[in-house]
Amino acid sequence: MSSANPHPIFNIPNILTMTRIAAIPLLAGLLMSPSQPAGFWAAAVFALASITDWLDGYLARRMGIVTVFGKFLDPIADKLIVMAALIMILPFNRVPAWMVLVILGREIIITGLRGIASSEGIIIHASDLGKFKTIFQIVAIIGLLLHYNYNWLFGIQDPLLIVNMHNVGMFYLWIATLLTVWSGMDYLVRFVRVIVR
Template identity: 45%
Template sequence: MPFNLPIFLTWLRVALIPVFVALFYWPEPILAGEMRNTLAALIFALAAITDWLDGFLARRWGQTSAFGAFLDPVADKLIVAAALILLVELGRTSGWLAMIIIGREITISALREWMAQLGAHRSVAVAYIGKLKTTAQMVAILLLLYAQPLIPGLDPFLFGNGLMVVAAILTLWSMVYYLKMAAEQFRR
């Protein structure tokens, strides 16, 4: 297993998950609600930044590896799933939205693994629709974690859940796209 800065950043994202989750289980007197929300949003934002940065650095410095290609999406899916489950538990978003997003992630991960075994992993490579989905999802999660108005009069729950619905629609759309790409491989 290679060890370099991109791999370190990916491992950092994995290591942040228990810290992120633990914030919501600390007693209120130790960590007040607004501070908890702010710290959780900052940790999630750091994870999102390291997600972008590790891939950028790996490509730029020629430090891509099979292990990094495996670990990066796993780290992403783990922190997103943890955030969505926490948001549902806190009553900040709907369970059906979390199920759509988490279900798609599991489905596409399994599809990519299967296609890789068939030697056709490029047919389900990340597409632009997937990047749009990720952007909407990350911003929605950040707003719902922060849970405070960034702009006076703008309800973070209404806006965050609106973006969550957009993310769920893009999630389903991207899943259909990837399934169609995989189906084309089978027809060949």
């Protein structure tokens, strides 16, 4: 935390994090409609928000302004926007409800365990599994938001060049779900090992 900053909450990384939270109502509003344009813009909003997730952490470390508020808010913002996207596409049958339950249940349980560990002065760092899980979730959700067939090669009319983004999203969501369970079990094991010492 920089002592030169009289308002440590209002720094660039934290503002980016708060912007990500502020984008959630816009994302939810766009996803009220199942139309292709709405899905496209929702995917764009989600992608930009995901970029800020990486950018705020990078800037906080680079600028030396890692704050307690930022450490608290950043993972909350990540989980909220993922939850919002998955919950909003449930009524359109774009994602199996059980997958959403597994993903959201894992996040709630791990957040609770982190809170318990933190209250005991214990920090259990995120593993690479958790990072890979997040990457696959992001890619999966972008695909599911796009949902429809897209031709990404400048409109060249060839059936082989048309990509069904829903199928792409589901492919990555299966991987994300497996990593969700795996990383959750990994964290639980590490939590138990630390707590029972």
